[in-house]
Amino acid sequence: MHTLSRPSKLSALLHPIGLPLMGEGLLMVVCNIVGLLKGDAWEPSLLLCACALTALGWSLNRFVPKGDMSTDRRLPYLLVTLLWLVVALFGTIPFLTTGCIRSLPDALFESMSGFTSTGATVVNDVEQLPATILLWRSATQWVGGFGIILIVLAVVPTLGINKYSLYTAEASGADAAKSTNTTRDAVRHTLSVYLLLTFFFITALRLSGLHWWEAINLTFTNISSGGFSTHNDGLSSLPHASQWLLGAAMLLSGINFTLMYDIGRLRFRNIKNKLEQLRYYIAMSACCILLTVITLHFHDGETWPTALRLGTLQGISFISTTGSLLTDTEQWWMPLLIVLMTLTLCGGMAGSTAGGLKTMRIVILLRNVRNLLRGRLHPHAVSPIRLNGHPVAPHLITNVMVIFFVYAFVMVAAACLLLLMGVPAKETIGATIGCLTGYGPGLGSCGGLGNYASMCGGAKLLLAFVMLMGRLECLTILLLFIPRFWTRR
Numbered sequence: 001m002h003t004l005s006r007p008s009k010l011s012a013l014l015h016p017i018g019l020p021l022m023g024e025g026l027l028m029v030v031c032n033i034v035g036l037l038k039g040d041a042w043e044p045s046l047l048l049c050a051c052a053l054t055a056l057g058w059s060l061n062r063f064v065p066k067g068d069m070s071t072d073r074r075l076p077y078l079l080v081t082l083l084w085l086v087v088a089l090f091g092t093i094p095f096l097t098t099g100c101i102r103s104l105p106d107a108l109f110e111s112m113s114g115f116t117s118t119g120a121t122v123v124n125d126v127e128q129l130p131a132t133i134l135l136w137r138s139a140t141q142w143v144g145g146f147g148i149i150l151i152v153l154a155v156v157p158t159l160g161i162n163k164y165s166l167y168t169a170e171a172s173g174a175d176a177a178k179s180t181n182t183t184r185d186a187v188r189h190t191l192s193v194y195l196l197l198t199f200f201f202i203t204a205l206r207l208s209g210l211h212w213w214e215a216i217n218l219t220f221t222n223i224s225s226g227g228f229s230t231h232n233d234g235l236s237s238l239p240h241a242s243q244w245l246l247g248a249a250m251l252l253s254g255i256n257f258t259l260m261y262d263i264g265r266l267r268f269r270n271i272k273n274k275l276e277q278l279r280y281y282i283a284m285s286a287c288c289i290l291l292t293v294i295t296l297h298f299h300d301g302e303t304w305p306t307a308l309r310l311g312t313l314q315g316i317s318f319i320s321t322t323g324s325l326l327t328d329t330e331q332w333w334m335p336l337l338i339v340l341m342t343l344t345l346c347g348g349m350a351g352s353t354a355g356g357l358k359t360m361r362i363v364i365l366l367r368n369v370r371n372l373l374r375g376r377l378h379p380h381a382v383s384p385i386r387l388n389g390h391p392v393a394p395h396l397i398t399n400v401m402v403i404f405f406v407y408a409f410v411m412v413a414a415a416c417l418l419l420l421m422g423v424p425a426k427e428t429i430g431a432t433i434g435c436l437t438g439y440g441p442g443l444g445s446c447g448g449l450g451n452y453a454s455m456c457g458g459a460k461l462l463l464a465f466v467m468l469m470g471r472l473e474c475l476t477i478l479l480l481f482i483p484r485f486w487t488r489r
Helices: 007-037 044-063 075-090 093-098 104-115 131-146 148-155 163-170 183-207 212-223 240-253 257-265 268-272 275-298 304-319 334-343 359-377 394-420 425-437 457-471 475-481
Strands: none
Touching (some): 007 075, 007 093, 093 104, 131 148, 148 183, 183 257, 359 394, 425 457
16 A cells, blocks of 8 residues: 655655745745835845745755656645645735734635635725735735646646646646647746736736836736735726726636637637637626626616726626626625626636636536436437537536536535634625635625625635635545545555
């Protein structure tokens, strides 16, 4: 019997963690330097911890041997989960050392929300945060939106671990048909699109009238489907041109990044293979926008121009699971809010920064239901489920059904635990959906322009775990709870 505790396997786990920790420490140093330039007070404890973290990461990367575990199918799932937990835990350092957040559960909640690009927060007054922390919150969402493991795969030639297994363990909603022959090339091309969009929207927001500081922070948090803001009122105080640009960033963040790469390279065959998912994503976005605009005008009495702007941009924010707010949505008609929160479960396309179940799975799920209903009327008819004109393999259909069931199970289990902790029912429903889908804001006190500060420490830790479950799409973490995962004959 072989276990995961052997030295070679331990090395294979520790060595890949070194680079992300080193990068996290350097990112803290950069944020601290920018904060000092913006007028922050000198924080020697933050700088000391950041340098120590950088040294720790460098030591792991330099002195711990890689270990060859490319044939072990279990290691990628353990590594991905461990890496996200470690990065989120060390991500609490800026909050705790500066005193902006004083308790570990609160700091871990905020850090996990950043790295999973969820956007839920425990901060009551964002505008009172130092520049170092504002930039740190935005940077964690930008890094986490793309994926920690994916960035490592883009810059490291070899890890001693099967790259495709790591790729699918962190981004299990990604398309099986990649735009290049190797996983590393696919990740690099996706990262190039991510960087290009980031630079484009930073420049465009600056030209729309925003200061460079706001342009950088808001681009980081919206292109990553994160939703953190530098203002207490979200995006409502920004010029309308800037709001529309951020709406475009939110919409693009829900589109498959390899599709955008293929469009730029005019690879028509690859484009055709993803057009059906794109059509459904655009159709769901249009329905979400139309429903919101009509309700705001006829029920809430907003003028058509205001209803069109708020309904379009806020609708995109919901369907892309970004969570950016242009108004206090908690004041909206409750049936509309419930419908919009439900739509966040759908999310964007596979291979995007959006959360949720992903459009591809929703399409397969609905077509499977349709076929089951048809089978009741025509038992002998053979009607395969097709996607982009090609039949979907039976095992993929089974995977979609399993993921849908697990998603529902995690949601119900988390809601029951929150209720046992004394969280009101309205907040429980909203918080569970908001944290699992990556949307962020919930309902009640944690909805709209509110936050999660009033919840107990246990509820915050549970929701932080729910955020991680949603970011890794549940199965990667659930595998660790299977006893046979830890032993192999």
